[in-house]
Amino acid sequence: MYRLLKILFLLVFFFAFLISPAKADENLTSDYQVTAEAKTDRTMHFTYNISLKNNTSEIYASSYSMILDRMNPANIKAFDSVGPLDAVVTNQNSQAKITVNFSRPVVGKDKILSFTLNYDAVDSIKKSGQAWEVMIPKLSDSAQINNYHLVLKIPSSFGKPAYLSPDPFSKMEINGFQIYEFNKNQLSQFGILGAFGNFQIFNFTLIYHLSNPLKSNISTQIALPPDTAYQIMTFQSLEPKPINVEQDNDGNWLATYFLNKGQKLDVIAKGRVQIISQPNLDFQMNEPFVDKQEYLKPQKYWEVDDQQIINLAQQLKTPEKIYDYVVKTLKYDYGKLEVKRERMGARAVLNNPDQAICTEFSDLFIALARAAGIPARELTGYSYTDNPQNKPLSLNQDILHAWPEYWDESLNIWKQVDPTWENTTGVIDFFHNMDLNHFVFAIHGLDSEKPLPAGAYKTSNQNTRDIDITFGKYLEGPNLDLEFIFNLPKKVYSEFKTNGSIQIENTGGEAVYNKDFLIETDQFTLLSLNQKHLNVIPPYGTISLPIAFKSQKLIWEGVGSINGKINNQSYEYKIRVSSFIVLFTKAILLIAAVFLFVVFLLKIYIKFSKSDTINP
CATH class of the missing domain: 3.10.620.30 (C8orf32 fold)
Known part of the structure; x- marks a missing residue:
């Protein structure tokens, strides 16, 4: 992603006396104090405070040149303690050469010529999505440089470093800037490469092509991108909806689909992912054991x-x-x-x-x-x-x-x-x-x-x-979106145990983690656990929890309820309770009443029959 740029520092010397030319590192001692300040307008402002010390009395510097490879410097200014200096930039192929001409000679052994060079570079910083990427070239011909100290200033608004190479020997945060310091040894081999941002957002569209070549119906699964310690998934849509989404033992999210014989099906998943550079250390609680x-x-x-x-x-x-x-x-x-x-x-x-x-x-x-x-x-x-x-x-x-x-x-x-x-x-x-x-x-x-x-x-x-990825923007995630399905009868008998299940369906596009599901009852006694810890429910996933209960009273009729609670939300399911004993007793009494009534009618019939016989 990054192309290393080379900066060549060339010193051009004026020889006051007719002597044999000497190498720059033999005749001058150079000291560089450099500040590179990143700007929110996507430019990097460079300030070079350069000191050139004469090692002999015969040679002094009359001009200074810097060659920038694949960079386009702008707003170039140079000055010394007296005032502005003439600074000229020339471009050739992919290189820019900045030449600073000194207005006054500094002659004599151990004499120091100090000046400042400023310029802006648009090539050293760019924004990709939510991340800022920084690039500062390495030193070339570093043997000619005696001392080199660079301070990199990054606005705190850019976010924390996702990576920064090489590792700075000093780092601090002052007045809205993150300050990183580097020395000659660090920058002689590699330049500075870094990315800053608390997270990155990508929008995605993924297409899964499914087919069933068999002469029988099948179920098949696809892997949806899962949450990890480094990424948070938000699905905006998944069409068609799967039968279920489950987490496997590696942490994958597997969506199940049913295909008829010979059927072809395209599944389209759309959403966004938030990526962080440092792992979420609490995520291990969500990992399958x-x-x-x-x-x-x-x-x-x-x-x-x-x-x-x-x-x-x-x-x-x-x-x-x-x-x-x-x-x-x-x-x-x-x-x-x-x-x-x-x-x-x-x-x-x-x-x-x-x-x-x-x-x-x-x-x-x-x-x-x-x-x-x-x-x-x-x-x-x-x-x-x-x-x-x-x-x-x-x-x-x-x-x-x-x-x-x-x-x-x-x-x-x-x-x-x-x-x-x-x-x-x-x-x-x-x-x-x-x-x-x-x-x-x-x-x-x-x-x-x-x-x-x-x-x-x-x-x-x-x-x-079948993969389309673009940079996205941060949006607040959806609220917890759970639905409860009570697979329970509408009517039960107080004398008997009842078995059933409660399904918790995550209808939203984000996973639900570490929720305690509490079951409470009215007029019933739970025979199964009344609390269940839900480690994870993937987007569009369903978890089924078995439940067993019976009436608190052996012989009772009325209306009771099963209540499910999760995340301060409560769901109630009402159940009518009848008593088998009461029903049986009522049935016996009804039969007895009918029997007595029939007996009564028979007695009346017999009585009237005898009366008719006596009185012809």
Whole structure:
């Protein structure tokens, strides 16, 4: 995404005496105090306070030149203690050369010429969605510079750094600015690259093509992008609606659909994702409980039991050393982006390190980590890049990328890293900090291939683009939207136990986490648990809770209720209660009454019959 720019500092010297020319670093001592201040108008204002000290009495500087590669400086000003200096800029090809002509010579050994150079650069800062990206070139010919100190000033309104490379030797926040300091040693090898922002927002449209070629009906599942410690999902629509959405043991959200024989169905998911650079340390409470030993086992492409991998893992031992080894050992094969290729796996890429793409970087990290006793798994999804050369993607109809994550015991969280992009950029540290551009579609831990991520659900011979991602804006999430379905009879008998269930349906587009569901009754005694902790209900997902109860009184008739409470919301279901004993008694009494009435009628009949016989 970033192109490293080179700044060449050229000193042009006037020789007062006819002597042999000397190198700049032999005849002058240079000191640079530089301030780079980011502006909200997307410009970077540079201030160079430069001091040139004469090391001899024969040579002094008459002018100063700075060459900027692929930069367009504006508002150039130079001055010294006396007043303004003549500053001229010339452009040639992709370079801009600033020349400052000094108005008065400073002659004599140990004499110092001090001046200030200011300019604005629009190439050093840009805004991508909700994130500000900063780029300051590295030093070139740093041997000619004796001392170099740079202060980077970032408005606090930009947000916290998602990543900043190299790591500054000093950082503080003063008067609405984040202040970062760097020295010559840090900037001699790499420039400053950083992204600032508390989060990034992407809008998405994902299309899943489903088909049933069988002669019988089937149910099938698709993987919706899930919440992770780094991303928060909001679905605006999912059409058609699934039968249910469930969370699997890796944390994937699986939507179930029913297909008739021969049926084809396109499912369209729309929404937005909020991505954060530092993991939400509380998210582990939402993770499915899976024994972490499961994430140490070999899988296809993760040959944990291979002796070569075992030997390497025993040498490397830690996640960071494994990461560094993968970054430095493998070489990205850009030629594979243009053709459909087979996934190699960890063992094969060790033997062919120059044939790697993102899946191989991930597979090798995961295999080595697991062999070292570190739980690890793969993430597949979308990663935004505006420079495919520095941050390449696997392009096969849709933009997909793969990167690993490992279980950090100290933080008790799955921590994402990206060895591929650190390898291809060469400057960004993707181990200690993730950027705001990685959007997870699917998690592969218990299975190295399933579920398929969005973009991979295509029918035969289909060549379509099914992923559309754009920058979005932050919007408040929807309110908690739950519906209760009481699968209970309308009428029960007080003498008997009643079984049923309560379904809690999340009709909204965001997951519901860590809610306590409380069941209360009126006129009933619960025979099942009266409280249930709901770890997660995915968007459009349903959870069914069994319930058993009976009347508090053995013989009672009236109206009772089952009440469900969650998140200060209460839902009531009324049930009419009858007594079997009362009904039975009433039936007996009715039968007895009928019998007595019949007997009474018979007696009357017999009586009148006898009367008619006596009186003919």
